[in-house]
Amino acid sequence: MAQANTRGPAKNDRTWPPTSLLGGLSQAKRHALLAAGTRVRYPAGKVLIREGEDSTFALFLLDGVVKVLGATGNGRDTLLAIRLGGDLIGELAALDSRPRSATVVTCGPVTAQLFSCAEFLGCLRDDPDLAHAVNRAVVGKLRMANERRISLTGCGVDTRVARVLWQVALSYGERNGRGAVIPLPLTQPELASLCDAAESTVHKSLRRLRESGVIATGYRSVTVTDLAALRDAAF
Numbered sequence: 721m722a723q724a725n726t727r728g729p730a731k732n733d734r735t736w737p738p739t740s741l742l743g744g745l746s747q748a749k750r751h752a753l754l755a756a757g758t759r760v761r762y763p764a765g766k767v768l769i770r771e772g773e774d775s776t777f778a779l780f781l782l783d784g785v786v787k788v789l790g791a792t793g794n795g796r797d798t799l800l801a802i803r804l805g806g807d808l809i810g811e812l813a814a815l816d817s818r819p820r821s822a823t824v825v826t827c828g829p830v831t832a833q834l835f836s837c838a839e840f841l842g843c844l845r846d847d848p849d850l851a852h853a854v855n856r857a858v859v860g861k862l863r864m865a866n867e868r869r870i871s872l873t874g875c876g877v878d879t880r881v882a883r884v885l886w887q888v889a890l891s892y893g894e895r896n897g898r899g900a901v902i903p904l905p906l907t908q909p910e911l912a913s914l915c916d917a918a919e920s921t922v923h924k925s926l927r928r929l930r931e932s933g934v935i936a937t938g939y940r941s942v943t944v945t946d947l948a949a950l951r952d953a954a955f
Contacts, residue, residue, distance in 0.1 A: 752847070756843060758834045761830070764828045770820060771791055772820060781832050784831060786809065788803060788824055799911075813837075814841065882950055905940045906942065932953075
């Protein structure tokens with residue numbers, strides 16, 4: 721599964737976003753958690769979890785980006801979410817032992833701490849603070865999914881594109897003056913699946929935002945040049 725693995729804690733203490741699960745733990749709690757499990761490294765394009773399979777391990781992402789994909793009725797994959805360093809993936813199957821509900825693929829090199837189901841449940845049992853943090857993370861994912869579904873209902877594609885970019889910029893963007901850099905390798909088809917719109921229509925919406933000076937786009941990259949203007953376009 722992994723390119724390489726080692727037991728034990730990290731050699732250095734990374735910094736994760738405070739909104740992420742790892743970033744929200746105290747340094748002592750984080751060190752204790754990462755002393756367990758197995759350090760694993762994956763190359764770009766690696767399928768870590770496949771929808772429908774019966775595996776039950778969980779992964780705490782340390783570095784890198786993964787995409788969470790779901791199969792649609794016509795056999796195509798739709799982008800459900802993006803997860804970064806500090807986030808937890810695979811916890812649902814570890815908690816309920818049911819088949820995987822989505823596929824997870826690395827967007828580039830990824831380093832993570834892998835926990836077997838027994839290790840993961842043992843950590844939650846032994847540390848109520850960690851169990852509470854995991855519960856908050858699961859609830860946060862559900863809230864975000866519901867908010868995105870509601871926010872995209874009953875509005876045009878231009879508004880949907882602006883709202884998705886606004887949500888991604890707030891969740892993952894790196895602030896840069898009046899704007900924010902979105903450090904995610906999002907393709908236009910993937911952005912279209914997040915917006916629940918045709919790729920050609922999303923392309924036109926992005927062009928209008930670009931011409932208005934709200935965003936700048938490059939190869940698989942988006943920079944929000946004016947967050948206030950993007951908020952106005954979104955809401």
